[in-house]
Amino acid sequence: MGPSAGEVAIATELDIVAVRRCVRHVAVGLGFGATDTTRILTAASELARNVYQYAGGGVMGWRALADGGRAGIELVFTDHGPGIPDVAEALTPGYSTSRGLGLGLPGARRLMGEMEIASRPSQGTTVTVRKWLGGP
Amino acid sequence: MAGERISVVRVRDTLLVSVPSDPDDGTVAALQDEVLRAMERHEARGVVMDISTVETLDSFFARTIAETADMISLMGGRTVIAGMRPSVAITITQLGLTLGRPQTALDVDRALDLLEERTPEAADGPERR
Numbered sequence: 688m689g690p691s692a693g694e695v696a697i698a699t700e701l702d703i704v705a706v707r708r709c710v711r712h713v714a715v716g717l718g719f720g721a722t723d724t725t726r727i728l729t730a731a732s733e734l735a736r737n738v739y740q741y742a743g744g745g746v747m748g749w750r751a752l753a754d755g756g757r758a759g760i761e762l763v764f765t766d767h768g769p770g771i772p773d774v775a776e777a778l779t780p781g782y783s784t785s786r787g788l789g790l791g792l793p794g795a796r797r798l799m800g801e802m803e804i805a806s807r808p809s810q811g812t813t814v815t816v817r818k819w820l821g822g823p
Numbered sequence: 824m825a826g827e828r829i830s831v832v833r834v835r836d837t838l839l840v841s842v843p844s845d846p847d848d849g850t851v852a853a854l855q856d857e858v859l860r861a862m863e864r865h866e867a868r869g870v871v872m873d874i875s876t877v878e879t880l881d882s883f884f885a886r887t888i889a890e891t892a893d894m895i896s897l898m899g900g901r902t903v904i905a906g907m908r909p910s911v912a913i914t915i916t917q918l919g920l921t922l923g924r925p926q927t928a929l930d931v932d933r934a935l936d937l938l939e940e941r942t943p944e945a946a947d948g949p950e951r952r
Contacts, residue, residue: 700848795918
């Protein structure tokens with residue numbers, strides 16, 4: 688049985704692909720189907736890109752989850768960037784920054800099912816997402 | 824993976840762009856460049872973007888496709904996206920992404936048929952000639 692947790696550094700643009708590759712491997716290994724794997728990958732790509740573009744880098748940690756009989760995946764994106772001044776606003780569907788499509792946070796939450804955000808202006812942000820096999 | 828090639832091939836007077844399965848951001852950005860240059864070189868009537876091997880289409884990729892289609896339209900061409908996987912269609916809809924003006928087709932064959940139709944489609948940008 689392989690590792691049940693790991694980390695991917697996000698420092699360069701190419702690390703966004705590294706995040707996708709890692710997450711695909713983990714998601715498929717946990718038994719997520721094609722569509723759910725695509726959802727997880729897309730959410731991970733969005734969140735990794737946020738870390739790279741808005742915070743100048745950070746790290747993604749992943750963890751295999753087991754709760755009673757069900758399995759899941761947890762991804763934690765941590766950076767020490769400018770932080771999100773208004774988390775509630777950022778979670779509003781349609782919120783956008785000057786870059787256009789915005790932080791993608793509401794979308795990522797929709798794709799994954801569970802999301803928690805901790806952020807302090809000028810200190811950094813931690814975004815945690817989880818998805819369970821077989822639905823929320 | 825750095826250095827993934829995007830293949831741009833002329834098929835009659837359209838361009839067939841084959842997108843690799845997991846292009847990095849640099850490759851996606853290069854796609855725009857290569858397609859527009861090929862449009863100019865071949866005076867193509869349109870572009871088929873074959874995304875049948877693409878597994879993940881995030882907001883950066885979607886935005887690049889939409890932008891590229893706008894630029895193709897400014898150059899007098901039309902864009903058809905071919906081969907979108909069901910999981911990608913589901914995901915980008917849930918994410919609220921739009922690909923902009925391009926039509927979509929189930930596969931490259933149907934995409935080429937679409938581009939060869941003589942009947943002008945509504946809201947497709949300037950007509951050639």
